[in-house]
Amino acid sequence: MTDYLANASDDIMGQRIFFSVGEPSGDLHAANLIQCLKRIDPSTRVRGFGGSKMIQAGLDLDFDLTSMAVVGITEVLPKLREFFRIADIAEGCFKRGEVDGVVLVDFPGFNWHIAKRAKKYGLPVFYYLPPQLWAWGGWRVKKMKRYVDRVFCNLPFEKEWFEDRGVSTTYVGHPFFDSIANTPLDSKFIARWRDSGRLQVAVLPGSREHEVHRIWPMQLQIIRQLAHEFPEVEFLAATLKDSHALWCQSQLSASDQGLPIHIFSSKTSEILELCDCTLMKSGSVSLEVMARGKPAAVMYHVSDMTYAIGKMLVKCQYMSLPNLMAQAPLMPEFLSHGAIHSRSSRRSIEAITQEMVKLLGDPQYRQLQRQRLRELASLTAKSGATQTVAQNILTDLQPRLELRRRNRLEMTPVDANPVDANPFGGNAADSRRAKAA
Template sequence: MIKNLREVRPGTRFRGFGGERMQAAGCQLDYELTQLAVVGFVEVAPKLREFFRVADVASDVFDKRPPSAVVLVDFPGFNWHIAKRAKQRGIPVFYYLPPQLWAWGSWRVKKLKRYVDHVFCNLPFEADWYAERNVSSEYVGHPFFDEVADQELDSRFVSSQRQRSGGLRVAVLPGSRSREVNHIWPMQLEIIRELARRHPTAKFSVACLRANHKEYCQRLLCEADRRLPIEFHVGKTSEIAEAADCALMKSGSTSLEMMARGTPTVVVYHVGRLMYSIAKTLTDIKEFSLPNIIAGKTIMPEFLAVGSTTQAVEQATAAMDRLLSDRDERDAQRRQLQKVYQSVGGTGASRRTALRINALLDGEANQDDANLARAA
């Protein structure tokens, strides 16, 4: 987004909260926000004080050097506070990758209407949902597809994955957050053990985001697991997905990459009983994987473990077994994924959003000029 805004609005300066990639794009970081990445109340509660402290940093920035606009990306629990502070000071607020209010907590749309001037929607049905609730919004596409299209794969690694395997290749994605990996990998390891027994020629490549995730996954291997046809890699998620015949993954945005690459996938997730009880009262959807939500039906089989993992592990194992046993099953899911991708998978979301933000800001500037002229 920063790169695109620089192109359409040369000379623009950026500051905010984010990570090293934003900083590399030219953003002055007021806080390294990636260290506060959390999911669910259990993770949020211990960091509440720090969240409010960082929000106060935003207030100080807004008071001393008010920006022309505030662009929020995802992270609604924190960004509500940033939006409120910006709105109180008359700063335009735009939301890119907005919270999925249509999925859960739909009453929060009242808060969004108070604090956000315009929403850039990433899923085709979102704009209609917001419009029905009188929220200024438009559909621009999903930036994840830009990343997939622009990413240069390590072709040598992809080739080595394909050549090394004598049987089917299975990509295993345990997640990007340590807490998730701690819950999901033990489930996936159980599934791998059984699949390796049923399909002795299958090969499993585990895509870890960080070195400490790889170390954790390897520590859980028992002596008997040393004979499993399994490899661990760091920073090769896209290559592993590209080379795979099918995938076993944790629920998350990477499911969109699986869809873009046409990789048949089974999805697993785990929540505690308390969190599940709370979520049931807030949720308005049946599926939790984005390709399934977009399609309005189950394409990627998905299995949620609530407390005990036994049933979800058994069900996911059966679904993976079908993919590994039946090429027609894999091809059928691949065709469905490609069909959905063709309907939503266009690139240029961030570029379109940058152009619209530029136009909206110019429109406000022109309106201010007109008001001054009338006053004169």
């Protein structure tokens, strides 16, 4: 951890906020929130669990939780012991009085434990990008009510749902629209690929490594069929990380070398801006697809166990966010489970291919889908969520900050020895022990 001792006399007077973020998309939104918090109050200090984007925004990292992003029962069980060890790191910070409040972003299976431990020490807890309890596992709202002080919800209907169940909730909109509005596109990249004069399909295999490993082989089968039927079409694949792009490239066989496939990392927005339609794994990027008005076929693949449990628990009709917001299948969805060569996967690949053939071969259908998405975007794609959340968090934590400032002013010169201070509370020895944990 960063050595703050030289600046402790100044930094200790700002808010000290702990973040717990376990998803790559959450890393992006939390990074934007951290930047906004620091713009409003530069003395704000943040630490906790997150990823590379949060570190760049100013997070003092305790553990890179995004490296452990998992989905489904079968993926979680092998890592349970490690998750509890990480939660113990957070509790140590809470116990030593090193933070003033806790911000949770998505990742509910783990973050419930962080919320419970934070409340054990009387810390305010905020949930940003809350779990979709209205879709499945509605009984978990009792945990939300018990352990979370305020929920910042992102979908229009969520506020009423949470408040009807006694949860303090503020509707702020979705931060993905802030990211779209605030991130400039690579104009040179767009100019380079726009000149191709061909129909272009964006291919999005997901943001987690295990998702890419499941989805890309299925997408590759679809691409092979489409390339045969539409030789004038080219496919631009967008991955989150360089390692994902390299893995996707490695899966191309010798017979694939003539396929018009181009794989890039960190160019998702540019590729979506260019494309005529999208073949994508379900995820929050569907909001950007909607905002840019790009017709899409959405695919989702899970293990057999996750599928069986989901059939019993999931109550909502759709899985992609634009469809949930519209309560209509603006983006046709295709769910499969089991091995890539399972009957379910084969059926899904066939159905997705048919939908993509329709999008590529019927300009009127493609335009209709584009128009429906743009109509929804005009109602929902509003920026400003991140600023609203930051202002609310700092306002809610202000009484605790004022109390800490008063207590510091009342301290004796011996108590206020700056050599032993650190910006998250406790003393230097405690800080070193926290780092070692």
